[in-house]
Amino acid sequence: MLTPAFLDELRARTTLSSVIAPHVKLTRAGREWKACCPFHNEKTPSFTVNDEKHFYHCFGCGAHGDAIRFLTENRGLPFMDAVKELAQAASLEVPAADPRSQERAKRQATLHDVMADAAAWFTEQFEGLDGAEARAYCQKRGIGAGAVKRFGIGFAPDRRNGLRKALERHGDDKLVECGLLIRVEDEPKKEPYDRFRGRLMIPIRDQRGRVIGFGGRILGTGEPKYLNSPETVLFDKGSSLYHIDRASPASRQARRLIVVEGYMDVIGLDRAGIAEVVAPNGTALTERQLELLWRMDPSPILCFDGDKAGAKAAIRAATRALPLLGPERTLSFVTLPEGQDPDDLVNAGGRDAVEALLGRPEPLVDRLWRHEVEASPLTTPEQRAGLKQRLVDHAAAIADRSLSQLYREEWMDRFYALNRRDRGTAPAPTPGRPSSPGQRRGAWVRGKGFVPPEPPPGAEARAIGASGIDPFTARALAAGLAVHPDLILEEAELLAALPFADPAAEALKQRLLSAALHAPALDSRALAPILADERTAKLLEEMQRGSGVVFSFNRSETDPAKGRADLKAVIELLAEKREISAALGHARQRAIEGDEHAPADMLRLERAITEANRRLADFSIIE
Template sequence: MSLSPQWLDELRSRITLSGVIGRTTKLTRAGREWKACCPFHNEKTPSFTVNDEKGFYHCFGCGAHGDAIRWMTDQRGLTFMDAVKELAAQAGMEVPRPDPREAQRAEQRAGLHDVMQAAQDWFVASLAGPDGAAARTYLETRGFNARTIERFGFGYAPDSRTALKSALEQFDEAMLIEGGLRIAVDDKPPYDRFRGRLMLPIQDARGRVIAFGGRILAKDKTDAPKYLNSPDTPLFDKGRTLYNLHRAGPASRQSHRVIVVEGYMDVIALAAAGIEEAVAPLGTALTEQQIELLWRMVDVPILCFDGDAAGQRAAMRAVTRALPLLRPGHSLTIVRLPSGLDPDDLIKTQGRAAMEQLLANPASLLDTLWAHEHAARPLATPEDKAGLKARLMDHVDAIAHPDIKGLYRRELLDRFSAFAYPPREARPAFTPRGPGARAFSGRSPQPAGLSEGAANRLRHLAQGGGRDGLVHAVIAGLARFPDQLHRHAEALASYAAPDAGTARAIDILLDHAETLEKGETSPIKDLQSLAMPPDHARYSFLLEDPHPQSAREDLAEAVAQLVERPALEAALAAATARFDSDPDGAIAEQQRLRERKLALDDRLRQLARQRVAAPAQDESSSSAAHAAQGEQGMD
């Protein structure tokens, strides 16, 4: 009977490995893993570990390694199908009935494995023969020794359209084509795919050859691709395969890291230098499936890219692929090599220590995201800066996990605010004007109050001078939470107010901020009578009984949106103005900016809904707790 890989993966996911092993071996919790004395060899100090998250056991003493099925076959002595049936019974799964078509496909795949191994043996023999002289010379120039050449299975494909067919004549032509070794074109005779190339086998997680990669050697063939990989076949799916995974997996369990580089030559260069835990995608950007494979090995893989523009693009493609997949404890880190150097160049010129130093200090995914978008376009105008914020928030919106999304939003908004609203020059001490006025210097003895005139002006301006309810709401919110004036002073100071009245209101608040002790939480007492805007229920920080910390965060969101809107409107006007010269670009930019404005409005509506629900839930929980205590007292 043949079981599909998907069904077996489902079986493993439903089994708790420590529960299976713990029935016959005493396990002790050690952080996120379990430890025990190895059941496969005699030892006094535990070196056997079980990791439920990654679904494998491993002994650092004897090297025993496997999953739940392997445990049942190796430790319990069951056959594969008996082990599967017993585990399926525990998991509540039904073992699929024999499928003749699947059995036929499994037999076909087994035959293709034979074809690929035969091709590998022939490539290796060709490298050692007379035709392989140029390939051997190339390997010498790369500094690969005999052990590295043998270990990674280097071979050579002669520059002939029929040499492989002749060498593997025991296999049908159809199998060679299906394995990606020969190419069939409509009305022409089939021909060898790999010709005049240095060959490398691509292996699956079990070390079986499933595909090949070939590097061109002839310098005059400028029209041919430098690297050529096998096409997708029944054995090989390039989006789900990582080169060198079968070697890097065991090495990563020793080093607790895995390194992703751009190509298989980079992998081999690192291995030759003693860094064994490296893998590479195969001609594509890192896919979601490959990221999941990496997370089964370590929680935070290291992505190592060349320092050129292509490496930067590859890093950002990986970042954008990873954002929707992020979950607690799992992320990516990024290492950028010096410009013009790949791992092999760096190791040859500066030694392994230089590479290890870079690997020890990678940039976080968030740092990489910020640095890329900050450097992506000029940031000279308010419109440019609004574009930066919009791009950052677009990335945040791609994150699926709500907690991680919220934390990314807050961190990126903080960085944006620090960049877009740098500290302004110290304002002169406020000096009251009018008959009998005297100079003011230092802190106010009553920091929670305003002068009568300032309070009256602020009431008037907030209620009538503002252009819309958001301005009014922000002024009322800052009067209610004066400790936030310090936090938002720079943003408000740089705000290009839509009218003189709003500008004066903000200026009064900023003057008052300079008289407050940092952390002052008492509302501005002279503004207790400040009328709420008609739609104040939209704003959670103006509700009757807000959650203080949540209200302050929502007020920060409102301030950020108040400041961003004029820049968005200016950017819309600029896009409209260039319609005649660039209609397509102008329309696309208008659409993007309008979507951002809609998103801002939606966010404000959500704030009220989220925070209004919270007090009701808390009140319900509190009432239930009191009721339960009352019942216990009656008992």
């Protein structure tokens, strides 16, 4: 545990300006230093550094802190990493929590030395006679001397024991532990040999800039195209990001963070002057990597290749992120032109071409919607039910319940709008075959009321359509609409298509729909004369009689905004359940006719109905 005395000693031994100077151009101003603030864009310096008092302060944005805070805020280092870096520079030993932790820290420090020496040796080979092919490759890719130095690019000659001999002072065991040598476990008499041979070497660094692994790209033909370091004490692929050491401070300055697929994509965007870029280390984005991204930016931009693999990687990242989303944690997406990667884009149009795409990223909610809509045709009830179920499942995966509900409402609004649009252009049904989903749902037309749908196919499905919403639920809905009249016109189409089994509830619903149709805006004030009508008041009184089931939107203690949202969700759930039921009836009819695919569709639709019932139960309370 770090004591206040240790932290005070660390601050006292640290010259703050020397910590900040490598990242900010400081100018002496009396006993202080001044600079343009690294935490916000400004032209007139308002950022001051006071070595005597050991703090910095910006009079523009209010940023304030000590050396530890600067490393955590500007470079994105975890607290302990910042402390260790400052302690090392000040020749202080960080107290270890226990002997085991102390031993582990010493071991890792030794391995870091090994990796640093390996990176230096690869750099020497790149610059020497053996590196001619590697230098030619970089020149062909437009990677100049400045980029080679910034990224520490090196070369591993195609020799079995080149690195092993160069670093023999460290011993084979440490080189194997770092993943630099391969030991043949089944043949202990065989000597270990170099893992990386004949490859362009790209060091992978942690947030403190220490080399923890390598990515090796083959220069000629052969597989694999990229060879990464294995998992080691230092290198955990799923918990690290390539280029994080430079991208973290750059993202704070640029106020954005870009995620690309690979090392060369990062280097390619760097050629265009864009440094706030990271990449996973040859893996799909993991939950731990997402957490790292969100520490740097609340909405990282995923900029994957414009091919099927890139699109698949983007959707995989989106679905993996869903359970972790929050009000300040999301993703956005940029779709590159077909067949292009970021390097191609830079070559074709430079930074302007890249910025044109990055300037209008697609939010996660839109990217998943587009993916699901484009995933398959939407011409049958089953296909539409499948789309709706996939969207509902995505929303349900979000752990933040408030955000989950907002996603669900957004997608359901789009789903019903898509149905309305398709209904306007749908062809007439073929005789003897079921009509399109839109035709079965009917239409709500201002001035004409509700145009009823064609009956669903099959006797069982017709029975479902005829039975309507059960009396208890129907009465609760009608009473809820009287409290939230603004929802009546908004959900008019769905309400008109939902028959209420209770006659009184159906009559009240029809009166409310008729009022909404003829009123420019139906609110509580406009509703008062309607509810005061003797017939309507009698219907409402019947609605409010106890039924044993109370929905959240009819409870007096429920917040009005939440009550409205819950009522809207229940209406849409009931409409969804009715459509799934109709599709189930259709599937059963197909099964009778011998369709071999029908049983699988029936099972999926039955599960969807069970899930809809479960979600409806979330809004009701037995009394």
